Amino acid sequence: MPLNYGEVAAWHLDPIEKKPLFHFYPGSWIFSVAGYGCNLSCTFCQNHEISQSCQQGTRVTPARLAELAQTKDSLGLCFTYSEPSTWFEMANDKTEEIRELSQWLRKLNTPLAWHLSRYFPAYKLDLPPTEKESLLKLWKLAQEEVEYVYLGNVSGGDSTYCPHCGKEVIIRENARILNLVQDGHCPECDYKFFGVGL
Incomplete structure (x- = not known):
């Protein structure tokens, strides 16, 4: 059992698109919850105040979380903000890597939505942000292989x-x-x- 079991660092009612889930009840809201800590220490983490902190959170039971998630506006419960495993492509902005990854995704022969997020300096990493023009080129490249490709942290492409x-x-x-x-x-x-x- 993790040390932070039952402790919440943050909770919020978010648009489903913020997760980002674009092919799951568009326009709906979901109750989002995060705990302190993370198994990675990414130097560019946008949520480093939560993911890189080791402190006691607000105690909550699973039953209470379920109750909070059943508000009239919430679609359900989402564990987020400090969970990196669904963002495997997060710092991937090389043309050849995107081409190979999009071809690999196409070969899965499974419908999916792929989100390419723009990097911004955060936490300990102070590299320049991903150029919008570069991200747009990668977006178009990925669309050659994958039907649903979206952009994050940038206006347009969503x-x-x-x-x-x-x-x-x-x-x-x-x-x-x-x-x-x-x-x-x-x-x-x-x-x-x-x-x-x-």
């Missing part, structure tokens, strides 16, 4: 387009979501989308 006809079907602008998907299908060509709650 709308969902139909892979078949190209129609913009989920428009994300700041915190507003316009979902044009009809029963999981494109309103233009009837293409069936990957995702839950679309």
